[in-house]
Amino acid sequence: MSVDNRAKKPKLPPRWFIHLAWRVHRGLYRVLGGRVVWRPRATRWGTLRLTTTGRRTGQERSVIVAYLEDGPNLFTLAMNGWGEGEPAWWLNLRAHPEATVDLVDGRRLVRGRAATGDERRRLWARWREIDTQLDAFAALRSSETAVVVLEPRPESDTSPAA
Template sequence: MSQRTEKPVRIPPRWFVRFAWVVHRLLYRLTGGHVGTWRPKGTRWGALRLTTTGWRTGRERSVIIAYLEDGPNLVGLAMNGWSEGEPAWWLNLRAHPEATVELPGEPRPRPVRAREATGDERTRLWSRWRTLNPDLDAYAALRTGPTAVVVLEP
């Protein structure tokens, strides 16, 4: 009887992840939003620009996150590059759930309200993310706590 051994997943060093985020946002800004976001297609997730209100400062904060569509809702994972701690955008949304998203092909930002998926809905949405990334559970295991599944409703 053979045992299946899974190759452990690895993430790049934190400095590289943060540098990639900076470059991604810079490309978005320099191209006027033409590069850096895309719609989900087939077995690929999309990328959107999310603008939140800072939970401490009250100032607008923008970030680009991965998402998938679930009917009229957009769904992201609060994964913080698979590092410990919650990403700042999720802390902001928990304090101020109203936000806006910018999607390619839409002329203006779309207002949304954020909430965390729980129970059967979380299980269903996590499973959808797993179809896009079979290593999802292995990446999530790198964190000591659960990864929030964030639903952005119109």
């Protein structure tokens, strides 16, 4: 009798572990100056440092997120460690769409937005190619996980996060 791993409900690590992992990742990024990050190769994902403007404080807030490339755009998932609620960075980006991303090849100015319709389905399917349990993890949340597109913006476009 075979067991289909995709049919199993995935288990998440405890929230304290997820928070610890985020802190360690941010610390390593800071100590190593962003030199140790993954870049997408074919269908592989990478990590970037996203700096947004706080929706309540107006202060810069940074987070490390996984991403894929889609032409000139980058995209990520607003998953909050697959826990309930929206991640703070996504709430900040919705309030103040202008942001910056730091990649191995330097800093880019971006504008964030949620993918919708066919674009969302296409990008979700691309992410599913590298994470076969994506749908199972997304089912743990009571709301749909946003697919966030980070589009390039001109150098002359200034904002507090730039």
